Amino acid sequence: MKPRTIRLTFTVCLCSFLxxxxxxxxxHHVRAGLTGPQPQDxxxxxxTAPGGAxxxxxxxxxxxxxxxxxxxxxxxxxxxxxxxTQLCGPASAFSGEWKDVxxxxxxxxxxxxxxxxxxxSQFAGADFWGTHRYRDWNILLVGNGGFEEFAAPANDPNFTxxxxxxxxxxxNPDIGRLLEVEWDSGFFPPEMAPKAGDETVAVGxxxxxxxxxxxxxxxxxxxxxxxxxxxxxxxxxxxxxAESGPASVRVLYTVFAGSRSGPLxxxxxxxxxxxxxxxxxxxxxxxxxxxxxxxxxxGWKVASCATQEGKPAGGHRxxxxxxxxxxxxxxxxxxxxxxxxTFKPSERIERSVIVHVVWVPENSPTGAVKCE
Amino acid sequence: MRIALRLALLGLFLVPALLAGADxxxxxxxxxxxxxxxxxxxxxxxxxxxxxxxxxxxxxxxxDYSKQPLTRFRAAKLLGDLGDRDAAxxxxxxxxxxxxxxxxxxxxxxxxLVKVGRKDLIVxxxxxxxxxxxxVNAAMALALxxxxxxxxxxxxxxxxxxxxxxxxxxxxxxxxxxxxKPALGGAQHTASSKSSALSKASSxxxxxxxxxxxxxxxxxxxxxxxxKVKLDPTPADKAIFAALKAKGEGKDGEIGKQAQALLRxxxxxxxxx
Numbered sequence: 001m002k003p004r005t006i007r008l009t010f011t012v013c014l015c016s017f018l019x020x021x022x023x024x025x026x027x028h029h030v031r032a033g034l035t036g037p038q039p040q041d042x043x044x045x046x047x048t049a050p051g052g053a054x055x056x057x058x059x060x061x062x063x064x065x066x067x068x069x070x071x072x073x074x075x076x077x078x079x080x081x082x083x084x085t086q087l088c089g090p091a092s093a094f095s096g097e098w099k100d101v102x103x104x105x106x107x108x109x110x111x112x113x114x115x116x117x118x119x120x121s122q123f124a125g126a127d128f129w130g131t132h133r134y135r136d137w138n139i140l141l142v143g144n145g146g147f148e149e150f151a152a153p154a155n156d157p158n159f160t161x162x163x164x165x166x167x168x169x170x171x172n173p174d175i176g177r178l179l180e181v182e183w184d185s186g187f188f189p190p191e192m193a194p195k196a197g198d199e200t201v202a203v204g205x206x207x208x209x210x211x212x213x214x215x216x217x218x219x220x221x222x223x224x225x226x227x228x229x230x231x232x233x234x235x236x237x238x239x240x241x242a243e244s245g246p247a248s249v250r251v252l253y254t255v256f257a258g259s260r261s262g263p264l265x266x267x268x269x270x271x272x273x274x275x276x277x278x279x280x281x282x283x284x285x286x287x288x289x290x291x292x293x294x295x296x297x298x299g300w301k302v303a304s305c306a307t308q309e310g311k312p313a314g315g316h317r318x319x320x321x322x323x324x325x326x327x328x329x330x331x332x333x334x335x336x337x338x339x340x341x342t343f344k345p346s347e348r349i350e351r352s353v354i355v356h357v358v359w360v361p362e363n364s365p366t367g368a369v370k371c372e
Numbered sequence: 373m374r375i376a377l378r379l380a381l382l383g384l385f386l387v388p389a390l391l392a393g394a395d396x397x398x399x400x401x402x403x404x405x406x407x408x409x410x411x412x413x414x415x416x417x418x419x420x421x422x423x424x425x426x427x428x429x430x431x432x433x434x435x436d437y438s439k440q441p442l443t444r445f446r447a448a449k450l451l452g453d454l455g456d457r458d459a460a461x462x463x464x465x466x467x468x469x470x471x472x473x474x475x476x477x478x479x480x481x482x483x484x485l486v487k488v489g490r491k492d493l494i495v496x497x498x499x500x501x502x503x504x505x506x507x508v509n510a511a512m513a514l515a516l517x518x519x520x521x522x523x524x525x526x527x528x529x530x531x532x533x534x535x536x537x538x539x540x541x542x543x544x545x546x547x548x549x550x551x552x553k554p555a556l557g558g559a560q561h562t563a564s565s566k567s568s569a570l571s572k573a574s575s576x577x578x579x580x581x582x583x584x585x586x587x588x589x590x591x592x593x594x595x596x597x598x599x600k601v602k603l604d605p606t607p608a609d610k611a612i613f614a615a616l617k618a619k620g621e622g623k624d625g626e627i628g629k630q631a632q633a634l635l636r637x638x639x640x641x642x643x644x645x
Contacts (some may be wrong), residue, residue, distance in 0.1 A: 037409065073626075075542025077513065078549070158483070163409040170441045173475035174507050212600060 026123065027185050038122035040164060040196045049186070054298050055115070056239040056251065057201050060290040060335065064113040064203060069102045071149040080153050084225035088210035097131060098207045098231055098264055101152075111234055111282060112206040114150050114179065116143030117164035118194040118238065120164050124182065128211075133186035133262045133279075134314075139236075140165065141179045141200060150206060151177035152228040154213065159227075180209075180229040181236070184262030187279070189311040192256040192352055194238030201291070204233030204282055205261075210354050211224060232261030234282030235289060241296060247364070248303065253293050253355040257321055257338050258282040258313055260348055267270070284321075285343030290331040295359035301331040303360040306370040310352030319343065322353035325371050332362075334371070397425045401433060404450070405443045416450060423454050430454070431462045434481075441474035448477055452484025460490040467497045475505040482511045491516060495523045500533065506537040513543035516523060517550040522608045529611030533618055541619065541627050548612055549634060552641070589606065602643045 026035050072080050087099040100109040120140040127135050140162070141147070155177040157169040162180075169175060181202045194200045212227040234258040243250040261280045295301075307325055322339035336355065343349050359364060396418060403415025419426035433439065433447040451459040463481045466472045472481070485493050494515050503509055513531055516524040528551070532544040605613065616638075619631035 075539070075544070075627075076546035078546075158480070163412055166445060167407065167442055170445045170474060170476045173479065173505070 003349070008202060023095040024127040024129050024135045027134045027135075029188055029314065030185065035123055038120070038163070038196065040120045040168060051146075054294060054296065056199050056294050056296055057115070057237050057253070057316055058292040058294060058333070059115070059201060061294055062287055062289070064111055065146070067110075068112070068149075072152050076153050076224075081223070081225035084152055084154065084208045085223070087208055087343040088213075088226045090286065094267060095265055096265055097128075097210050099210060101208060101228055102205050102295050108283065109205065109207075111203050112150070112230075112286075113201065113203045114141065114143070114181075114206075115199075115201050116141035116147050116179065118196055118198045118200045119168050119175075119178065120196055121193050121198075122164075123185070125162075131262075131264055131266045132184050135185055136182040136231075137185045137188055137190045137248075138162075139181040139194060139200065139202075140168070141181060141202070142175055143179070144176065145176065147179070148177060148247055150228060151179050151312055152208070152226065153224040154227045155179055156224065159212075172222075180212075180227070180231075181233055182209075182229060183233055183236070184264070186267075186315070187232070187260040187262055187311050187313045188236070188256065190353075191311040192236070192254050194254065195240055198238040198240045201235075201237040202230045202233045203235040204230045205280070207231055231264065232280065232282070234259055234261075234284045237291060239293070239296075244296075247360065249296055249300070249312075249359045251293075251357050251359065252298065253317075253336070253357065254310065255336065255338070255355070256310060256352045257284060257289070257340070258318075258350040260313070260315070260318070260351075265325070281346055283345035283346065285340050285347045285349055286345045288341045289338040290335060292335050293357065294333045295357075300359040300360050301362050301364075301366070302327060302334060303358040303364070303366050305334060305355060305357040307371065308354045308356065310354045312352050313350060318350045319346045321349050323351060323353055325355060327371075331366075393495060397422065397429065401429050404430075404433065405440065405444045412446070415452075416446070419450060420453060420514075423456070426450070427454060427456050427459065431456070431459050434459070434462055435471075436465050437471050441477055444472070444474070445477045445480050448480040448484050452480075452487035456489055457488045457490065460485060460488050460493055464493045464497070467493075468502065470502060475507050478503070478505065478508045479511040482508065482515050484588045489495055490518055491524065495527045498527050506535075506540050507508070507537060509537070510539045510543040513540060513547045517547040519547075520551055522606060525606070525608035526611055529608060529615045532612070532615035538627070544636065545616075545619070545630050548616070551612075552634075552638060599616075603641055605644070606643050613638065613642070613644075 071081065083101070084099075087101075087103055088309075102109045118139050119142045122138060124136040124138045157165055157175050157178050159165040159178070165178065168178075181200075181204075207229065208226045209229050209231060210226055212229075213223065213225070235255070237253065237255045240252045240254065241249060242252050259282050261281070261282060263278045265280050266278055305325070307323075321343070324337045324339065325334055327334050334355070336353075336358065338351055340349060355371075380389050400415040400418040400422075403411045404419075406412045406415070430447050430450050432488070434444055434451065436444070448463070463485055467478060467481060482494055487489065491562055494512050497503065498509075498512055503512070509531060513528060513562065516528055519525075528548055532541060532548070535541060535544070613635065616631040616635050620628050620635060622628050
């Protein structure tokens with residue numbers, strides 16, 4: 001080869017190497033305040049909610065969690081550890097970083113629903129450029145009850161790669177397992193993410209992150225396998241109590257649904273080619289999604305409500321999901337329906353909506369419920 | 373004269389270098405207290421790269437109760453990551469003094485004691501009866517998974533029989549399953565034709581790929597499939613079997629089933645489990 005060709009080849013290789021080792025960037029449109037650390041809720045979770053509190057988001061349909069083939073034990077089960085280590089074997093470098101927990105048992109793996117509270121919600125510290133269009137927005141969920149069945153043994157709150165978890169754990173030593181929800185911010189607007197302390201429902205792909213191994217890697221320490229997470233969601237709903245008083249409570253329900261989630265199916269060794277065009281699609285189309293929005297306490301009713309279009313994700317190649325908001329029980333709750341039945345499962349669809357609701361005690365004098 | 377001059381010059385260069393190093397260690401120790409992620413990570417990385425300079429001040433940080441629990445938590449973690457075996461005594465002192473009131477810090481010390489190879493101190497701490505937190509007791513049970521010495525087994529037996537907390541009992545049953553996996557493996561080998569319905573607990577034990585060394589009180593050939601006779605349980609084994617039996621007869625459905633299944637499997641390997 002001629003010296004010039006050698007120099008050119010070397011330059012291309014060097015540029016490729018530098019690009020590969022680079023972190024995924026922040027999206028251009030995100031405001032600066034969101035790119036740094038966000039406030040955390042040191043006492044997140046239903047266990048610390050005040051007396052009489054109830055869940056404000058109740059999923060109606062479809063039933064997403066029936067027929068599960070995997071349920072993690074809330075204790076320690078070698079089966080659970082082995083499942084992640086078998087899926088995340090050495091070959092995962094050639095077959096992708098994220099492995100469906102129910103891999104191989106149902107094709108494609110179904111969407112699952114996880115209900116918890118956001119203990120932290122912010123951009124990831126760093127993400128590999130090859131498998132992300134933009135940096136992920138990460139939400140750390142805590143929960144109880146059915147939540148535990150989704151959290152693998154490695155989800156014990158001693159993550160070594162997310163420093164904020166240490167602070168949370170030290171303030172809440174009995175917090176239990178934590179579960180991450182990660183969404184490429186090129187396909188999810190961070191403005192629609194829950195704030196720390198918000199009740200959160202995530203519907204999406206339930207998988208192991210083969211880059212997140214539990215426990216220390218020292219020979220003396222026992223491995224607890226790899227962490228399970230939701231990566232990426234297709235629907236993310238959260239409720240934020242904006243004002244709370246004895247006579248009224250104002251709640252913002254933030255709903256973002258989007259079938260796209262970025263190049264997370266990219267095979268690491270082929271990322272230079274694959275990341276340019278591939279995007280994982282959660283099969284949202286083909287069915288409607290319905291959820292009840294309720295007051296934070298029992299015995300309250302809607303005084304007023306209004307819907308507002310939420311922030312969209314980037315890109316233009318997507319269709320808009322319709323929505324419907326109504327009350328069927330005299331104002332005790334509102335039912336929000338995302339109408340996606342008319343779309344094909346593989347279609348690129350999206351909807352971003354914020355519902356503002358003022359709740360008052362049931363004995364307050366108000367007229368009929370009207371949602372603007 | 374020339375040699376003395378050289379030494380003097382060397383000293384002139386060395387003193388600022390050592391002082392700069394000390395400054396960096398001090399800076400890194402301060403960084404351990406930071407709530408800024410990158411500052412903490414850089415500090416921890418620096419201290420891990422300078423174990424000789426880091427060990428003593430990090431040990432002191434562990435027992436400095438004027439610091440935030442987060443700082444002590446990070447000190448405990450770092451001592452484990454540094455593999456500082458001498459720090460085990462500091463951790464023992466911090467645990468037994470009762471001054472460490474944060475359960476997460478105590479859990480991290482338990483983990484670090486495993487990392488530095490001092491599980492015996494975990495047994496001593498348990499035997500002191502000072503620990504009441506379920507999360508720490510669960511961590512102690514998990515720390516002893518696969519430990520086949522009499523002290524560890526006796527501790528797990530006592531932990532299982534004296535505790536009704538779900539997290540602790542599940543951790544203890546998991547740790548016990550790992551202790552007996554070589555014996556269960558042998559039993560499975562010889563009795564595979566007899567056993568058709570296999571419990572999750574025994575399946576856990578069988579699926580483990582790399583068996584640890586056999587318990588010291590039994591000859592090795594008792595463990596690997598050539599056994600013809602059942603093993604004599606030691607007093608600690610008996611304590612564990614009694615605790616499993618009690619849990620099996622208890623009201624806790626999932627734990628009870630696991631305990632019963634494990635006992636059934638152990639009956640293939642041991643006399644009167």
